[in-house]
Amino acid sequence: MKxxxxxxxxxxxxxxxxxxxxxxxxxxxxxxxxxxxxxxxPESASAFTPNNRPxxxxxxxxxxxxxxxxxxxxxxxRLSRNELDAAAITYRVRTGKIIDxxxxxxxxxxxxxxxxxxxxxxxxxxxxxxxxxxxVKRGNEKKIKMGWKPGWAPTGYLNTPDMDKGSKVxxxxxxxxxxxxxxxxxxxxxxxxxxxxxxxxTNDWGFTTRKTRKMGGGPLSRSAIYxxxxxxxxxxxxxxxxxxHDGSHKPMVSLAEYDRVQNILGRxxxxxxxxxxxxxxxxxMCGECACMVTAEIKQKYIKSTGETKExxxxxxxxxxxxxxxxxxxxxxxxxxxxxxxxxxxxxPEFRDxxxxxxxxxxDQEIDERTAIHESQSKTLLxxxxxxxxxxxxxxKDLLSDDEYIEQKEQLTAELRRHKESLRDTEExxxxxxxxxxxxxxxxxxxxxxxxxxxxxxxxxxxTALGNSFILKDNKLHIxxxxxxxxxxxxxxxIERAFMQVRTNKKATSKEKEMAFADIKSSWLGRPDSNxxxxx
Numbered sequence: 001m002k003x004x005x006x007x008x009x010x011x012x013x014x015x016x017x018x019x020x021x022x023x024x025x026x027x028x029x030x031x032x033x034x035x036x037x038x039x040x041x042p043e044s045a046s047a048f049t050p051n052n053r054p055x056x057x058x059x060x061x062x063x064x065x066x067x068x069x070x071x072x073x074x075x076x077x078r079l080s081r082n083e084l085d086a087a088a089i090t091y092r093v094r095t096g097k098i099i100d101x102x103x104x105x106x107x108x109x110x111x112x113x114x115x116x117x118x119x120x121x122x123x124x125x126x127x128x129x130x131x132x133x134x135x136v137k138r139g140n141e142k143k144i145k146m147g148w149k150p151g152w153a154p155t156g157y158l159n160t161p162d163m164d165k166g167s168k169v170x171x172x173x174x175x176x177x178x179x180x181x182x183x184x185x186x187x188x189x190x191x192x193x194x195x196x197x198x199x200x201x202t203n204d205w206g207f208t209t210r211k212t213r214k215m216g217g218g219p220l221s222r223s224a225i226y227x228x229x230x231x232x233x234x235x236x237x238x239x240x241x242x243x244x245h246d247g248s249h250k251p252m253v254s255l256a257e258y259d260r261v262q263n264i265l266g267r268x269x270x271x272x273x274x275x276x277x278x279x280x281x282x283x284x285m286c287g288e289c290a291c292m293v294t295a296e297i298k299q300k301y302i303k304s305t306g307e308t309k310e311x312x313x314x315x316x317x318x319x320x321x322x323x324x325x326x327x328x329x330x331x332x333x334x335x336x337x338x339x340x341x342x343x344x345x346x347x348p349e350f351r352d353x354x355x356x357x358x359x360x361x362x363d364q365e366i367d368e369r370t371a372i373h374e375s376q377s378k379t380l381l382x383x384x385x386x387x388x389x390x391x392x393x394x395x396k397d398l399l400s401d402d403e404y405i406e407q408k409e410q411l412t413a414e415l416r417r418h419k420e421s422l423r424d425t426e427e428x429x430x431x432x433x434x435x436x437x438x439x440x441x442x443x444x445x446x447x448x449x450x451x452x453x454x455x456x457x458x459x460x461x462x463t464a465l466g467n468s469f470i471l472k473d474n475k476l477h478i479x480x481x482x483x484x485x486x487x488x489x490x491x492x493x494i495e496r497a498f499m500q501v502r503t504n505k506k507a508t509s510k511e512k513e514m515a516f517a518d519i520k521s522s523w524l525g526r527p528d529s530n531x532x533x534x535x
Contacts (some may be wrong), residue, residue, distance in 0.1 A: 050084040086122035129310035147248030156180035287472025
């Protein structure tokens with residue numbers, strides 16, 4: 001009698017069964033060396049669902065055609081782990097298409113009792129698979145409730161190696177976390193495309209993925225880095241089964257930064273074709289339809305000089321219904337940028353005064369931040385209590401499903417915002433002095449650097465200047481970053497007073513010194529004029 005020797009490994013269990021094909025074939029040949037084996041078809045596929053194994057089905061078809069009447073396998077669960085495939089085997093045994101089955105770790109007897117035991121064994125395999133799937137799902141849901149992402153940690157993070165399976169959490173990868181954050185920083189400037197960031201990370205920084213037994217240890221792939229930039233995990237939340245959950249891991253970027261990167265990347269994070277160096281394309285959005293603003297370069301022949309000049313025009317992409325028409329030139333954009341920069345530019349003397357007192361007031365700022373942190377914590381706890389009470393009301397049937405879902409979504413979104421604010425306060429509490437120094441440096445030198453810088457410098461200053469950039473009715477509207485607002489409001493009057501004292505030829509040196517001291521006190525006496533605004 002002729003036999004097929006069938007071996008299978010599951011693609012769902014790659015790690016545990018990476019060598020099972022070779023071992024199954026070797027053991028079966030050793031145990032059943034005296035049998036006439038016409039072919040040994042190995043297959044890498046899950047047997048949990050029917051009609052998922054073309055090689056298995058081909059083997060059955062050939063048995064139906066009379067090429068063989070027996071099958072050799074290591075165990076019945078190699079042949080089937082679902083009801084339909086199990087029935088396909090046992091039916092052929094009952095009808096005589098399959099006369100004999102031999103297993104390396106199971107004894108089969110072609111009798112009514114033997115067929116019944118075979119069915120029970122295959123049913124047990126199906127039950128074990130189904131139970132395992134249910135247990136895994138239950139475990140994943142429990143991890144999600146605790147704020148931990150099931151499965152493999154994204155680039156820049158690690159699964160805790162010293163904890164039992166099912167209890168692992170995700171921590172930062174000390175070797176890669178900072179470098180991946182630098183990749184986000186490059187994208188946030190608006191100066192780099194994703195392929196450019198990948199090239200810098202690979203060739204300039206020497207970045208490689210973490211090495212495992214089977215993979216890793218090489219550069220990031222293009223698809224992987226696009227996946228990273230579209231993964232909300234880096235902003236502290238977990239996407240699971242189509243829903244968003246708060247994560248317990250340390251975020252790499254803020255939610256605002258994550259949203260901004262999605263806008264820069266465009267719809268679905270797809271790369272946009274780039275044939276020219278368009279300085280301001282990326283951060284600007286249409287004020288009517290909220291689509292991205294694109295740019296195109298047109299050439300114009302100048303008769304008087306015989307030259308051909310290039311002009312860059314910015315306009316809405318009109319990917320949604322939008323009535324905006326026309327465009328704005330790059331020079332018009334730069335005029336608006338220069339106007340905003342003029343409103344926040346300060347003299348070097350004022351920068352030095354501010355930084356002098358900022359360093360002296362460090363302890364006071366920490367105390368104020370602590371008070372803000374406590375207030376935010378109370379608000380967070382109150383919102384969490386509202387969410388808990390909502391669940392209790394649903395359990396007592398005091399709310400319908402629709403009412404519960406609607407209110408839960410609102411409270412969950414509110415809770416996420418409070419957590420983001422609290423996290424932002426915690427991070428900025430230790431960095432406020434550094435951030436404020438950078439703010440005053442920017443306010444002192446940005447206008448000059450913008451006037452003399454190349455396109456990359458101009459782009460960097462532009463993206464650092466505001467929170468939103470809206471093009472509407474052929475005019476660019478820039479909302480300055482929050483820490484520039486106090487300067488814009490309070491500085492002009494103080495500078496005028498300063499210049500009056502400086503140019504007063506009648507005042508003595510002592511009088512000027514006293515007047516400058518009063519101006520300095522006025523400039524620094526306003527908490528919001530010399531510190532970054534609080535969240």
